[in-house]
Amino acid sequence: MAIEDIIVETPDVKTFRLIFQERKIRRHFSFKAGQFGKYSVFGEGESTFYLASSPTWEGYLECSVRRASKVAEAFHKLGVGDRIGFRGPYGNGFPLPELTGKNLILIGSGIGIVPLRSLIWNCLDFRESFGKITILYGAERVADLVYKRELREWESRRDINLIRTVDPGGEEPGWDGRVGFVPMIMREIDLLPEKSWVITCGPPVMIKFVIEGLISLGFSPERIITTLEMKIRCGLGKCGRCNIGKHYVCQDGPVFTYAQIGEFPNEF
Amino acid sequence: MTTKLITRNSLKKLMRDLLTVFEIVAPVQGEAVSAFQRISAYEEIGWPDSNTARSPKEFFLPPADGLFRFQQTGRETLLSEPANHHGPRIILGVRPCDAAALAIMDRVFSEKGIDVHYTALRDNTLVIGQPCWKPGKDCFCTSVGINPTASLNMDIMLTDLRDERFLVDIVSPKGEDFFSYFSHFFQEPEDLPRALSAQTREMVFYLGEDKMFDLRVIKKWLDNNFENPLWTKTAARCIGCGACSFLCPTCHCFDFTDESTYQDNSFQGLRKRVWDSCSFSHFTQTPTHQPRPTQDRRFRQRIMHKFKYSFDRYQQLACVGCGRCRSLCPVGIDLVEVLVSISRQSHQF
Ligand SMILES: Cc1cc2nc3c(=O)[nH]c(=O)nc-3n(C[C@H](O)[C@H](O)[C@H](O)COP(=O)(O)OP(=O)(O)OC[C@H]3O[C@@H](n4cnc5c(N)ncnc54)[C@H](O)[C@@H]3O)c2cc1C
Ligand code: SF4
Ligand code: SF4
Ligand code: FES
Numbered sequence: 001m002a003i004e005d006i007i008v009e010t011p012d013v014k015t016f017r018l019i020f021q022e023r024k025i026r027r028h029f030s031f032k033a034g035q036f037g038k039y040s041v042f043g044e045g046e047s048t049f050y051l052a053s054s055p056t057w058e059g060y061l062e063c064s065v066r067r068a069s070k071v072a073e074a075f076h077k078l079g080v081g082d083r084i085g086f087r088g089p090y091g092n093g094f095p096l097p098e099l100t101g102k103n104l105i106l107i108g109s110g111i112g113i114v115p116l117r118s119l120i121w122n123c124l125d126f127r128e129s130f131g132k133i134t135i136l137y138g139a140e141r142v143a144d145l146v147y148k149r150e151l152r153e154w155e156s157r158r159d160i161n162l163i164r165t166v167d168p169g170g171e172e173p174g175w176d177g178r179v180g181f182v183p184m185i186m187r188e189i190d191l192l193p194e195k196s197w198v199i200t201c202g203p204p205v206m207i208k209f210v211i212e213g214l215i216s217l218g219f220s221p222e223r224i225i226t227t228l229e230m231k232i233r234c235g236l237g238k239c240g241r242c243n244i245g246k247h248y249v250c251q252d253g254p255v256f257t258y259a260q261i262g263e264f265p266n267e268f
Numbered sequence: 269m270t271t272k273l274i275t276r277n278s279l280k281k282l283m284r285d286l287l288t289v290f291e292i293v294a295p296v297q298g299e300a301v302s303a304f305q306r307i308s309a310y311e312e313i314g315w316p317d318s319n320t321a322r323s324p325k326e327f328f329l330p331p332a333d334g335l336f337r338f339q340q341t342g343r344e345t346l347l348s349e350p351a352n353h354h355g356p357r358i359i360l361g362v363r364p365c366d367a368a369a370l371a372i373m374d375r376v377f378s379e380k381g382i383d384v385h386y387t388a389l390r391d392n393t394l395v396i397g398q399p400c401w402k403p404g405k406d407c408f409c410t411s412v413g414i415n416p417t418a419s420l421n422m423d424i425m426l427t428d429l430r431d432e433r434f435l436v437d438i439v440s441p442k443g444e445d446f447f448s449y450f451s452h453f454f455q456e457p458e459d460l461p462r463a464l465s466a467q468t469r470e471m472v473f474y475l476g477e478d479k480m481f482d483l484r485v486i487k488k489w490l491d492n493n494f495e496n497p498l499w500t501k502t503a504a505r506c507i508g509c510g511a512c513s514f515l516c517p518t519c520h521c522f523d524f525t526d527e528s529t530y531q532d533n534s535f536q537g538l539r540k541r542v543w544d545s546c547s548f549s550h551f552t553q554t555p556t557h558q559p560r561p562t563q564d565r566r567f568r569q570r571i572m573h574k575f576k577y578s579f580d581r582y583q584q585l586a587c588v589g590c591g592r593c594r595s596l597c598p599v600g601i602d603l604v605e606v607l608v609s610i611s612r613q614s615h616q617f
Contacts, residue, residue: 002343042338042345043528043537068555083345085338204557231554233523236381239544240521241551243573244559246580251380265494265572267559 001086003078004060009146012067013111014076015052018086019060031055032093033118034227034255038235039063039071040085041078047071048232050114051089054121061086064146066111090235091254094119094199094225103131103196107210109138109182112202113146115227119199120154127159131195134161138182141170163189183209193218199225204268211258221259228253228261228268244268269419270447272436272454274426279434282453283310286358293327294360295320304359315428318404319363319590323517327359328373328389331514333541335385335524341534350538354392362397365409365588367421369517370395375582376520385541394446397422406591408479408604414588479604481611483575483585489614490576494568498613502606503567505599506547512570512593512601513545518586521546546570571606
C-alpha cells in the first residue's frame, strides 16, 4: 500500500491514510469496525494496528500508530508516497447487528479511541438505526487527545453527547473539557443501563475500573464490550502468541463481551 | 491397508533408485545427539533403538523459514518467493509418537485457515514410519493414548522383522500411489503369521507405575486449578530456556523476523518465520503490558496448553509422550512427575 497522507495527532501518534496500489483490491476490500490489520515496514518488521477508518469510507484505509515499538518508530519515519505491506482484515470486529437499535455508550482513553473512531463514523452513517450515542473520551494531557479535529466535530453535533476529559494535572489554559480520570467522570455523568450497550477500549487498568463501575451501576456483563490487545503476531491462530484459555485473541477477538472475559483464565 | 514384504537387499536397491528422485530424510546418529537429517546413502540411516533426540518437526516447520523476499528501490517494493524450492521428499523412520504429532500440527496449520508453507512441506513429503517395540527410558506414549506399534498417521510403515526382511504396511492413498510405482521391489507376505508372531513375542511395552496417570483426572484438575501452589513449586527451577518447546514435536509457536541488507542501490531482505516459545518472557510482552510476568505462569501456560486448551479447542492433547522434554530439560523438570503428582493429588479427594 502507499501512504497518501499523514496527520500528526499527538506528540506520539500519527494517522496514516493508505491506498492499495492494485485497483481491484481497492474496490473490493471490505472490513468491520473493530478488526485489525498487520502492517509491515520491510526490514523492520510487522505490527498490529486497528483499521481506524470507517468501513463505509471508500477507496482508502487509515491507521493510527502510537510510537511504542521498533516497527511503530519506523512507521513514524515514513513520508507521503512511501510503501508499506498490509495483510488483513483480521479478528471478529464489533457486533453491529446486536448494537442496532440500542443506545451506545462508548468509553475510551488515549490510543484506545482508535477502534471506537471506526465504529463511531460507521454508526453515524446509519444514525437513525441507533438510539442515543454517548462518548466519554479521556487522555493523560490535552496534547494526548487523538483525533482532535473530529472531537470538535462530534461535539458540535446534536445527535451525539461527547464528554472530553484529561487526567488531573493534564489540563492547560483554555481547556473547556473536564478534569479527572475516565472511570471517575463516568460516575458523574448519568449513564442508564436500559437499552444500552457499552463499548470500552483503552489501557487494561482503565478498562478494569470502568467495568467495575459499570457493574455497580447495574450494567449487565453481556452488554459490556471491550477489546483485548494481547501481543499478536500471525493473526491466524497459528503462532500461539495471543492464546488465552482455549481462545486466540487474533481470531476469536479482539472484541469480547465482559461475560466472555469472565470465563477466561485471569491473565490478560 | 495392504501388507507386503521387502528384503533388506531390495530396500537398499529401492533406496538407491529413490535417491535419484527424492530428497530422503532419515534418523542419523550424530556426535552429540540423534536427529533426522537428509541422507545420501542407505548406509547413513541410524535406525536408533529409541526415538531421536530431535524430532522430525524441523522438516515441516523449519527453525527459520524464509516466507518471502522484499526489495525496495526508491519507492518501488517488489515481493518475491524465497529461493527454498521443495522437491518431493521421503521421511523415513518416523515413530508413531512423531507421526501423531504431525497429525496434531496438521490441525493447527489447516483448520480455520490454511498455512501454505507448512502444508506445502507436508504435501510433498511421504512419511514412512516404523513401530516401536521397546520404550525408551523417558517415553510415556501409552499414557497419553498412543499405540507405539500402530501405523496411524503414516503413509507407509516398515517393520524390521530382524531376519533381513521388513514388513510393509501401505496405509494411506499417498502410500498406495508410491507403492504402485515401485511394486516390483516388494514381495507377497506368504509366511506373514509366522513372521509377525516372532515379532510380537518380543514386544514388551510396560511403562511402569511411575509413568501412569489418568488423563481425565488431569483435565478435570486443570479445569479447576489455574491458581495452585503446584505451578510455583514445579517451575521454581525453570530457567526459561525454551529447550522443551524446541524439542517438542507438537510445539508450533513462532515469531517473524526481517533480515535485510543494503545492496546494489536497493534495500533487500527476507521475512522469516522463526521458532518461539511460551517459556520466553518476550513472548507476551507488549510495550505497556505483560500478561505472564513470571516463569511459573509461563510454565503453567505450557502445561495448560498441552493438556487443556488444545483439548478444549481441537479436542486433542498436544503431547504425544515422546519424553524429549523430560530427558533434555537442563534443570531436570519432569513433565511425567508433574502429571503423576496431579493425578495422585486429585485421587486423594
Ligand atoms: C488488536 C490490536 C490492535 C491494535 N491497534 C493499535 C492501533 O491502532 N494503534 C497503535 O498504536 N497500537 C495498536 N496496537 C498495539 C500495537 O500493536 C503494539 O502495541 C505496538 O505497536 C508494539 O507492537 P510490535 O509488535 O511492533 O512490538 P514488538 O516488536 O513485539 O515489541 C513489543 C515491545 O515490547 C517491549 N519489550 C519487548 N521485550 C521486552 C522485555 N523483555 N522487557 C520489557 N519490554 C520488552 C519493547 O518495548 C517492544 O517495543 C494494537 C494491538 C492489538 C493487539
Ligand atoms: S527445558 Fe526446562 S528449564 Fe528450559 S524452559 Fe523447558 S522446563 Fe524450563
Ligand atoms: S510435551 Fe514433552 S513428552 Fe509431550 S510431546 Fe512435547 S516433548 Fe514430547
Ligand atoms: S497472533 Fe498468532 S495465534 Fe493469534
